[in-house]
Amino acid sequence: MPRRSTPRSVPESRTPEHPNGDEVNRRLAALIDVAGTVSRSLDLDITLNRALDKVMALAHADAGGILLYHERSRTLSYRVYRGLSEEFVRKIGRIGLGEGIAGRAAELRKPIISDDIARDPRITRPLPGIEQFKAFMSIPLVARGRLLGVMNISTRDARGFPPEAVSLVSSISDQVAVAIENAQLYEALKRKERTRGDLLRKLISIQEEERKRIARGLHDEISQSLTGLAFNLEAVLATLPPDATETRGKLEEIKTLSIRMLEEIHRVIYQLRPSLLDDLGLVAAVQWLADNYLEEAGIRVSFETIGTERTLAPEAQIALFRIAQEAITNIVRHSNATRVNISVEFKKRSAAVHIEDDGKGFNVEEIMGSRETDRGLGLLGMKERAELLEGRLAIDSSPSRGTRIDVEIPG
Ligand SMILES: Nc1ncnc2c1ncn2[C@@H]1O[C@H](COP(=O)(O)OP(=O)(O)O)[C@@H](O)[C@H]1O
Ligand SMILES: [Mg+2]
Known part of the structure; x- marks a missing residue:
């Protein structure tokens, strides 16, 4: 009978309180390395993949993944993973806040470690291939007070994660969270810009269509009527008796005015839609x-x-x-x-x-x-x-x- 492991939250005691100089240096080097690697790209998937690779290498993990938190549904789901089967990830699907180990780590915003994940009573669903894993660590990713996701790593052997690995991964997780936040903000910004561009393009084409329509209306209705008016005036002028000088003068004035209006309208039409x-x-x-x-x-x-x-x-x-x-x-x-x-x-x-x-x-x-x-x-x-x-x-x-x-x- 395999021993049933006692599940526990990361006890403060697993973090060496007074790490020695070598340990501090190693941790600093890892932090700097991760910071440089994960912040190099603003692409979310690239960032996540790099972060996962780094953390798995540092903690000597055999499998791992990063789950992102979906604020609206208050669930987590895998976005990138290693050493886990597709079936495993599909079976997991969406994890509610507080559900299982990752859901709990997310809810408590504290890392959770299990020495024998396959027999951990907090696992609520049958998961294919879970027997091959032993030690498991779930680390919440929080940036500026906002939960962004959870990083899970696991080993196949029974040695488990040494205490340094736990504290190292915990301190790295802040860097990872900031990188994720940046990538997500950048994605949101790009999406907004695309939408804005689409709207603007639409607005411009509507405006041009509208201008075309008004120009056509001005041309077909008003300018035609004015042309008719000028023709009629011409006809009346031709039939006036020679001595009607005053009337002739008035009519000439109206004719000049109507021609000027016609020119003005053509200018407006042209501005609206230059044929x-x-x-x-x-x-x-x-x-x-x-x-x-x-x-x-x-x-x-x-x-x-x-x-x-x-x-x-x-x-x-x-x-x-x-x-x-x-x-x-x-x-x-x-x-x-x-x-x-x-x-x-x-x-x-x-x-x-x-x-x-x-x-x-x-x-x-x-x-x-x-x-x-x-x-x-x-x-x-x-x-x-x-x-x-x-x-x-x-x-x-x-x-x-x-x-x-x-x-x-x-x-
Ligand atoms: N060719 C120009 N010569 C001098 N000032 C200009 C010129 N074009 C633009 N400006 C200045 O820039 C300002 C902004 O121009 P614009 O964005 O077209 O808005 P508006 O023409 O409605 O004022 C103008 O108010 C004017 O002060
Ligand atoms: Mg202007």
Whole structure:
């Protein structure tokens, strides 16, 4: 009959109270080694695998695994393991807090050791292959007061874990927990960024669709009616008797007004959805912006195309156009510039727009870093739009030195 082991929590007495110098050095060396190894990556699985390998090597364990704690269901499950069969891990499934040995270690937040795991009364389920293991150690992983998981290690021989191994693994577990926390935070951040990117992309496409719809409405309804009005006025003018000079003058005025309105509406339509962009491409559309906004405001423009114009991917094309639009609006609104150089550049796998003004410039960091107001949102939007398409946007400006915007987008 095998001896039934007496289960126990790690007694304080198993930790040597006054470790000798060699022991302290060994422990320090192990700590430094683990800290360096497990914090090298922010990938959770890499971190867990490295931590487990290190701890198993240090404690001379034959099997082991790290279970992660799932806060919502208050359960633990294996994420990485060694020397355990898949069946074993599947049978274990999810362990409730307080259940079995690992669940207890997690609940108490204290390491638990068993000298003969196969016969430990705290094991509540039949586990395949458990007979081959003897000593077992379950160490909770806690970082900044938060339970993150449990690390289990086990030996096949009856020697068990020496007291140094117990205290060594306990002190290492804090390092492991911090590394896990960092990796989890990083994963959560990446997930959030992906979601944010997806939302932004969706928002932009909805906005473009909406603009297209409004532009179409303006064109089909209002601009057609105004054109009709101008035609009718023309017809009435043609039938007026020669002596109706006053009426003729009034009608001419109305006609001029309706033509001006028509032009204004075309400008709005164009801003909403530049058909030139689809029909004639980026160069013509940016040139149109320069003529209609900069020249109109009395700013001299030099315009250049570098490389041979080609058709770009629609998203890249519209993004470059919107960015140029914002940059040009900013020049008219804020810069007091007298000259602007614009170039549209076509490279093999990307296209770029460079816009440079000789205006008063601004402190980029101050404006981009300010969070209290809406200020800087235009510039930020330009950057986001470029980065969403794997492009880059650089803003180069300093007070009284003018401003230069360089944007490049693959496509
Ligand atoms: N070309 C420019 N010349 C001078 N100042 C500029 C220029 N572009 C942007 N700025 C400054 O940066 C600020 C932020 O610009 P932006 O993010 O587009 O927001 P907004 O145009 O709504 O103010 C502007 O208020 C202005 O002070
Ligand atoms: Mg702006």
